[in-house]
Amino acid sequence: MRRAALLTATLLAAAPAAAQQRTTINPVDIDYRYNFEQINDGASYRTGADPAIVRHKGAFYMFQTLADGYWRSTDLIQWRFVTPSRWPFDSIVAPAAWSDGEKIVLQPSMMEPEAILSTSTPETGKLDFLVRRMPPLPGMTNKPAEEMKPGEVPPGPWDPALFKDDDGRWYMYWGSSNVFPLYGTEIEFRDGRLFYKGAGKPMLGMDPSRHGWERFGQDHCACWGPGKPSPSYMEGAWMTKVGGRYYLQYGAPGSEFNAYANGTYVSDKPLGPFTYAPWNPVAYRPGGFAEGVGHGSTFPDNHGNWYNSGTSWIGHNWGMERRIVVYPARFEQDGQFHASTRFGDWPRLVPSGTVQDLDTLFAGWMLLSYRKPLTASSTLGEFAPGRAGDEDPRTFWVAAANRAGETLTMDLGGVRTVRALQVNFADYKSGRFADAPDIFTEFELQGSLDGRSWTTLAKTEPPRRDRPNAYFELPSPARARFVRYVHGHVGAAHLAISDLRVFGSANGRAPAVPGSVxxxxxxxxxxxxxxxxxxxxxxxxxxxxxxxxxxxxxxxxxxxxxxxxxxxxxxxxxxxxxxxxxxxxxxxxxxxxxxxxxxxxxxx
The missing domain is CATH 2.60.40.10 (Immunoglobulins)
Structure with missing residues (x-):
């Protein structure tokens, strides 16, 4: 007993060192902003999409659609919102971002001339004008596709991407259409102006008749008649150069489906010609909780590992209600580029060194909450508690009132080892805006062996911020049969939770190997x-x-x-x-x- 007590004391003494968070999860835990672009029946909702993530002087900066600012991280775990000194747009949509080592250049999507910003101190939020008014694209026309002449391009650039090559030359790529290709051209920044060094040149196009993943709809099941253009969209250009190869990436076939994915064409020159990669898509996740991963960016960490980010589909309030996801990626020596989405929305280790096998980043903490019984202190209408355990972000529990003290309790079915928890909030008739002073989240998560005596597992801590997809890695494993959410505050009009997710392990054996495959x-x-x-x-x-x-x-x-x-x-x-x-x-x-x-x- 003395030895056991000594061992317990030793483990407890070591707990603070083990308390440092070493995992992350999808969707990314940031304070997503309320969307004002598409408000249905007076209701708004939190959303995030089209992430442009760049590494700059050892830190990471995330720019995205409709954010009124950007996020900074030093570890790819914790992200802090940065309020910019100037934001001359109505808000940016699908931005391009690039770090040349000295400054970050930020360009919004545009249909008419707007400004391009830059910053050499992005951690402060100070942004300057690099180009006050971007010139129109050469050959830009409003003609229908069938009437366009060689050298003419549609209005834009929408969904742009910026790329600075090793020789110091700049390039821009853009396009978002089910008809037009992705375009590219060389550009130059000089004396506060942008100069085009050529007309927009078609880079690549879709071929859903041969590429199954480019087909529109849920699980690529939408059909279209003979002679009609495919409804599939190709968008979200991003350029990455690795090993002398140029990977021009794009998202397809549509942001409002589970099958949204990233693909790439490859060339040995920045403006091609590009060849379709037969191992496409690069990043693909049609199943699970965070479905979809299209229209994003590819970036390295500080250890030489690669990541591919993208847009995950929520789609309850509107088809374009979305979140941000980030997956580890790898460039093989033979040129194949792929991201690992296996258990992609479960806890994942953030590497502290170079990683060769992406599967080793899965933390091994299993989902304990799927379809487990749930009870609540109150319920509004048909929005029953059981909806918060079905791994579907489009279904949710709603409390009868958004007031402190409301609870949602899950029975795990037996005593389990709990390692991490994630609370995913939903927006039900919110009608809120991001600049409201009460847009923050506060709650506590409790555990119990018997459903009567409760201890704190995790809780939100200052400073106050909104956490629509709050994730907590426990400092040490906890044994519990019941997990309870205790409400404090949420800035939405209603307390609504789409999924209370619990990760860890149960006693027993892993399943047998599937046979007869x-x-x-x-x-x-x-x-x-x-x-x-x-x-x-x-x-x-x-x-x-x-x-x-x-x-x-x-x-x-x-x-x-x-x-x-x-x-x-x-x-x-x-x-x-x-x-x-x-x-x-x-x-x-x-x-x-x-x-x-x-x-x-x-x-x-």
Whole structure:
């Protein structure tokens, strides 16, 4: 007993050193701003999209759509909002940002001439005019696509990207359309002005007839008639140069769907010609809580690791209600560029050194809250407590009143080891604006073994800020069967929670390896149907695939509940490229862990 007491004291004494947060999660935990662009029936909502993240002098800066400022981080875990000294736009949409090591250049999307800003001290918020009025694009016209002549371009630049090459030359890329391509041209900043060094040149275009992931709709299921243009949008240009290769990236097929993804074309020159990468998409996450990852940016950390960011779909108040996601990425020696979205909205380790295997960044903390019983102190109408455990950001619990002391309690079904928690708030008839003085979030999360005696697991701390997707990594593991949210304040009109998510582990064994895995390539080469035997006790599955047997970089996360209770399960994957061979495998997971990956099989 003395030895046990001494060991306990030693562990407790070491707790402060272990309290430093080492994980992060998606959606990113920032104070998303209320949207004024699309207000339905007097209701507004928090949103964030189109992240342009750059590393500048060891810190990271995130610019995004409709933010009235930007965020700064030194560790890719904690982000602080920076209020700018000047913001001459109505607010920026889909901005371009680039750091040349000395200054950050910030350019908004525009349909008519506006200013371009720069800053050499972004941590202070001080912004200066680099270009007070950007000149119109050469050859800009309002003609329909079918009437345009060579050298003419549509109005813009919308969804721009900036890139400064190693030789000091600047380039701009832009485009957002289901008809027009992405454009690019060389530019020069001189004497407070921007000069075009050529007309806008088409860089790349979509081909959804061959690229399955570029097809519109949920799971790429929207169809269009013969002779009609595809409704798929290509947008959000971003340029990255690695190993002498130029990766011109784009988002497709639409921000308002689970299948929004990032792809790339590759060249050995900044203005091409560019070649479609057969291993596209680069970043893809159609399943899970934070679905979608299109229109973002690619940036390195301070250890040489890469990340790809993008836009995740919420879509309750409006199709363009969204959040920001960031995934670890990698450039292989053979040129393949891919981001890891496996367990992409579960806790992920932030590396302190160079990482070779992206799968090692998954913290291994399993989701304990899926479809668990929930009770609440009060409920408004049909917005029942159970909606806060279904892993769907478009369904939510609403309290009868937005008042301190309201509670939402989850029964985990047994005593579990809790390592982290995430509270995701929803906006139900909010009607608020970001500059209201009471837009902040305060609450406490409590744990209990018996549902009667409660201890604090985590709580919001000063300074006050809004936290629509608040994430807490516990300083040390906690044992609990019940987890309770205790309300303090939220700036929205209603207290509404889409998901109370609990991560950790349960006692027991990880699931067995899925067997009888087959992948059948459909007549349409863009599709394949994957079948496997159900695994007893599995909560969900990851279908994994890639164009190489040893590089299954794509993942579709599925819930066993949604697949049905049969002995044989299947999922159609509609994101393939015609003419490209693929390999598939399946892994199962539960609250204890993840199975080994199944046999890897070719799609036949």
């Amino acid at each position: 087959r992948a059948i390539r459909d007549t349409d080469q863009r599709d394949a149907t994957v079948r496997w035997a159900a695994v007893p006790g599995a909560v969900g599955y990851n279908v994994r695939w890639g164009h190489r047997r040893d590089r299954l970089v794509q993942t579709y996360q599925l819930w066993a509940y949604e697949l049905g209770g049969g002995r044989s399960l299947e999922k159609q994957i509609r994101a393939l490229n015609s003419g490209v061979p693929y390999w598939f495998a399946v892994e199962a997971f539960n609250e204890t862990g993840v199975s080994r990956m199944s046999k890897v099989v070719p799609a036949r």
